[in-house]
Amino acid sequence: MTAWPPLDRERFAKCRALMERGATPGERAAGRAAATRIAAAAGLTLAQAERAGTVRSETAKPRSTPTYAWQRPKAPPTPITLEELQAQKLAAEARRRGQAERAAKRRRAVLAEQERQNVAVRAAQAERDRIWAEARGSGT
Incomplete structure:
Protein backbone atom coordinates (compact mmCIF):
# COMPACT_ATOMS: atom_id res chain seq x y z
CA MET A 1 0.00 0.00 0.00
CA PRO A 62 -6.13 5.89 22.24
CA ARG A 63 -5.48 9.41 23.36
CA SER A 64 -5.45 9.95 27.05
CA THR A 65 -7.88 12.52 28.28
CA PRO A 66 -6.11 15.63 29.53
CA THR A 67 -6.31 16.27 33.21
CA TYR A 68 -7.04 19.83 34.16
CA ALA A 69 -7.52 21.25 37.60
CA TRP A 70 -11.16 22.07 36.93
CA GLN A 71 -11.85 18.48 35.87
CA ARG A 72 -10.90 17.06 39.23
CA PRO A 73 -13.81 16.67 41.61
CA LYS A 74 -13.89 19.16 44.43
CA ALA A 75 -13.29 17.95 47.94
CA PRO A 76 -16.47 17.97 50.00
CA PRO A 77 -16.66 21.06 52.18
CA THR A 78 -16.00 20.59 55.86
CA PRO A 79 -19.09 21.36 57.91
CA ILE A 80 -18.94 24.58 59.88
CA THR A 81 -18.82 24.15 63.65
CA LEU A 82 -20.99 25.94 66.17
CA GLU A 83 -17.98 27.85 67.50
CA GLU A 84 -17.11 29.10 64.00
CA LEU A 85 -20.72 30.13 63.43
CA GLN A 86 -20.82 32.05 66.72
CA ALA A 87 -17.47 33.70 65.95
CA GLN A 88 -18.78 34.80 62.54
CA LYS A 89 -21.92 36.18 64.15
CA LEU A 90 -19.91 38.14 66.74
CA ALA A 91 -17.60 39.50 64.04
CA ALA A 92 -20.59 40.61 61.95
CA GLU A 93 -22.15 42.33 64.97
CA ALA A 94 -18.86 44.09 65.78
CA ARG A 95 -18.57 45.21 62.15
CA ARG A 96 -22.15 46.57 62.22
CA ARG A 97 -21.50 48.36 65.54
CA GLY A 98 -18.37 49.98 64.11
CA GLN A 99 -20.25 51.11 61.01
CA ALA A 100 -23.05 52.55 63.16
CA GLU A 101 -20.53 54.40 65.36
CA ARG A 102 -18.78 55.89 62.31
CA ALA A 103 -22.14 56.94 60.83
CA ALA A 104 -23.17 58.55 64.15
CA LYS A 105 -19.85 60.40 64.31
CA ARG A 106 -20.40 61.72 60.77
CA ARG A 107 -23.96 62.78 61.68
CA ARG A 108 -22.71 64.58 64.81
CA ALA A 109 -20.12 66.44 62.74
CA VAL A 110 -22.76 67.48 60.19
CA LEU A 111 -25.16 68.59 62.94
CA ALA A 112 -22.40 70.59 64.65
CA GLU A 113 -21.59 72.35 61.36
CA GLN A 114 -25.29 73.09 60.81
CA GLU A 115 -25.55 74.50 64.34
CA ARG A 116 -22.53 76.78 63.73
CA GLN A 117 -24.18 78.03 60.54
CA ASN A 118 -27.50 78.52 62.35
CA VAL A 119 -25.78 80.57 65.09
CA ALA A 120 -24.28 82.84 62.43
CA VAL A 121 -27.65 83.16 60.67
CA ARG A 122 -29.43 83.93 63.97
CA ALA A 123 -26.82 86.56 64.87
CA ALA A 124 -27.19 88.22 61.47
CA GLN A 125 -30.98 88.14 61.77
CA ALA A 126 -30.80 89.62 65.30
CA GLU A 127 -28.63 92.44 63.96
CA ARG A 128 -31.12 93.13 61.14
CA ASP A 129 -34.00 93.06 63.64
CA ARG A 130 -32.17 95.52 65.91
CA ILE A 131 -31.47 97.88 63.01
CA TRP A 132 -35.09 97.63 61.85
CA ALA A 133 -36.39 98.28 65.38
CA GLU A 134 -34.14 101.35 65.73
CA ALA A 135 -35.25 102.67 62.37
CA ARG A 136 -38.88 102.10 63.21
CA GLY A 137 -38.59 103.62 66.67
CA SER A 138 -36.93 106.79 65.44
CA GLY A 139 -39.30 107.21 62.50
CA THR A 140 -42.53 107.38 64.48
Whole structure:
Protein backbone atom coordinates (compact mmCIF):
# COMPACT_ATOMS: atom_id res chain seq x y z
CA MET A 1 0.00 0.00 0.00
CA THR A 2 1.03 3.56 -0.65
CA ALA A 3 1.66 5.81 2.31
CA TRP A 4 -0.80 8.69 2.27
CA PRO A 5 0.03 12.22 3.15
CA PRO A 6 -1.88 13.38 6.26
CA LEU A 7 -4.00 15.79 4.24
CA ASP A 8 -5.29 12.97 2.02
CA ARG A 9 -6.21 10.88 5.06
CA GLU A 10 -8.05 13.81 6.58
CA ARG A 11 -9.89 14.55 3.33
CA PHE A 12 -10.78 10.86 2.90
CA ALA A 13 -12.11 10.70 6.47
CA LYS A 14 -14.25 13.80 5.85
CA CYS A 15 -15.59 12.44 2.56
CA ARG A 16 -16.28 9.07 4.17
CA ALA A 17 -18.20 10.77 6.97
CA LEU A 18 -20.24 12.67 4.36
CA MET A 19 -20.76 9.41 2.47
CA GLU A 20 -22.10 7.68 5.59
CA ARG A 21 -23.91 10.50 7.37
CA GLY A 22 -24.97 12.91 4.63
CA ALA A 23 -28.36 14.53 5.16
CA THR A 24 -29.66 13.76 1.67
CA PRO A 25 -29.00 10.99 -0.86
CA GLY A 26 -27.26 13.58 -3.07
CA GLU A 27 -24.83 14.49 -0.28
CA ARG A 28 -24.11 10.82 0.37
CA ALA A 29 -23.48 10.22 -3.37
CA ALA A 30 -21.20 13.26 -3.58
CA GLY A 31 -19.29 12.02 -0.52
CA ARG A 32 -18.88 8.56 -2.11
CA ALA A 33 -17.64 10.10 -5.38
CA ALA A 34 -15.13 12.34 -3.58
CA ALA A 35 -13.88 9.44 -1.43
CA THR A 36 -13.46 7.31 -4.57
CA ARG A 37 -11.43 10.09 -6.27
CA ILE A 38 -9.15 10.47 -3.23
CA ALA A 39 -8.61 6.70 -3.02
CA ALA A 40 -7.88 6.53 -6.77
CA ALA A 41 -5.31 9.33 -6.42
CA ALA A 42 -3.53 7.15 -3.86
CA GLY A 43 -3.73 4.13 -6.19
CA LEU A 44 -6.37 2.30 -4.11
CA THR A 45 -9.94 1.27 -4.55
CA LEU A 46 -12.59 2.67 -2.22
CA ALA A 47 -12.79 -0.64 -0.31
CA GLN A 48 -8.99 -0.79 0.12
CA ALA A 49 -8.89 2.80 1.32
CA GLU A 50 -11.70 2.12 3.81
CA ARG A 51 -9.83 -0.93 5.14
CA ALA A 52 -6.60 1.06 5.41
CA GLY A 53 -8.42 3.82 7.25
CA THR A 54 -10.14 1.46 9.69
CA VAL A 55 -7.01 -0.59 10.36
CA ARG A 56 -5.06 2.54 11.17
CA SER A 57 -7.72 3.88 13.50
CA GLU A 58 -8.09 0.52 15.25
CA THR A 59 -4.34 0.09 15.77
CA ALA A 60 -3.75 3.68 16.84
CA LYS A 61 -3.31 4.01 20.56
CA PRO A 62 -6.13 5.89 22.24
CA ARG A 63 -5.48 9.41 23.36
CA SER A 64 -5.45 9.95 27.05
CA THR A 65 -7.88 12.52 28.28
CA PRO A 66 -6.11 15.63 29.53
CA THR A 67 -6.31 16.27 33.21
CA TYR A 68 -7.04 19.83 34.16
CA ALA A 69 -7.52 21.25 37.60
CA TRP A 70 -11.16 22.07 36.93
CA GLN A 71 -11.85 18.48 35.87
CA ARG A 72 -10.90 17.06 39.23
CA PRO A 73 -13.81 16.67 41.61
CA LYS A 74 -13.89 19.16 44.43
CA ALA A 75 -13.29 17.95 47.94
CA PRO A 76 -16.47 17.97 50.00
CA PRO A 77 -16.66 21.06 52.18
CA THR A 78 -16.00 20.59 55.86
CA PRO A 79 -19.09 21.36 57.91
CA ILE A 80 -18.94 24.58 59.88
CA THR A 81 -18.82 24.15 63.65
CA LEU A 82 -20.99 25.94 66.17
CA GLU A 83 -17.98 27.85 67.50
CA GLU A 84 -17.11 29.10 64.00
CA LEU A 85 -20.72 30.13 63.43
CA GLN A 86 -20.82 32.05 66.72
CA ALA A 87 -17.47 33.70 65.95
CA GLN A 88 -18.78 34.80 62.54
CA LYS A 89 -21.92 36.18 64.15
CA LEU A 90 -19.91 38.14 66.74
CA ALA A 91 -17.60 39.50 64.04
CA ALA A 92 -20.59 40.61 61.95
CA GLU A 93 -22.15 42.33 64.97
CA ALA A 94 -18.86 44.09 65.78
CA ARG A 95 -18.57 45.21 62.15
CA ARG A 96 -22.15 46.57 62.22
CA ARG A 97 -21.50 48.36 65.54
CA GLY A 98 -18.37 49.98 64.11
CA GLN A 99 -20.25 51.11 61.01
CA ALA A 100 -23.05 52.55 63.16
CA GLU A 101 -20.53 54.40 65.36
CA ARG A 102 -18.78 55.89 62.31
CA ALA A 103 -22.14 56.94 60.83
CA ALA A 104 -23.17 58.55 64.15
CA LYS A 105 -19.85 60.40 64.31
CA ARG A 106 -20.40 61.72 60.77
CA ARG A 107 -23.96 62.78 61.68
CA ARG A 108 -22.71 64.58 64.81
CA ALA A 109 -20.12 66.44 62.74
CA VAL A 110 -22.76 67.48 60.19
CA LEU A 111 -25.16 68.59 62.94
CA ALA A 112 -22.40 70.59 64.65
CA GLU A 113 -21.59 72.35 61.36
CA GLN A 114 -25.29 73.09 60.81
CA GLU A 115 -25.55 74.50 64.34
CA ARG A 116 -22.53 76.78 63.73
CA GLN A 117 -24.18 78.03 60.54
CA ASN A 118 -27.50 78.52 62.35
CA VAL A 119 -25.78 80.57 65.09
CA ALA A 120 -24.28 82.84 62.43
CA VAL A 121 -27.65 83.16 60.67
CA ARG A 122 -29.43 83.93 63.97
CA ALA A 123 -26.82 86.56 64.87
CA ALA A 124 -27.19 88.22 61.47
CA GLN A 125 -30.98 88.14 61.77
CA ALA A 126 -30.80 89.62 65.30
CA GLU A 127 -28.63 92.44 63.96
CA ARG A 128 -31.12 93.13 61.14
CA ASP A 129 -34.00 93.06 63.64
CA ARG A 130 -32.17 95.52 65.91
CA ILE A 131 -31.47 97.88 63.01
CA TRP A 132 -35.09 97.63 61.85
CA ALA A 133 -36.39 98.28 65.38
CA GLU A 134 -34.14 101.35 65.73
CA ALA A 135 -35.25 102.67 62.37
CA ARG A 136 -38.88 102.10 63.21
CA GLY A 137 -38.59 103.62 66.67
CA SER A 138 -36.93 106.79 65.44
CA GLY A 139 -39.30 107.21 62.50
CA THR A 140 -42.53 107.38 64.48
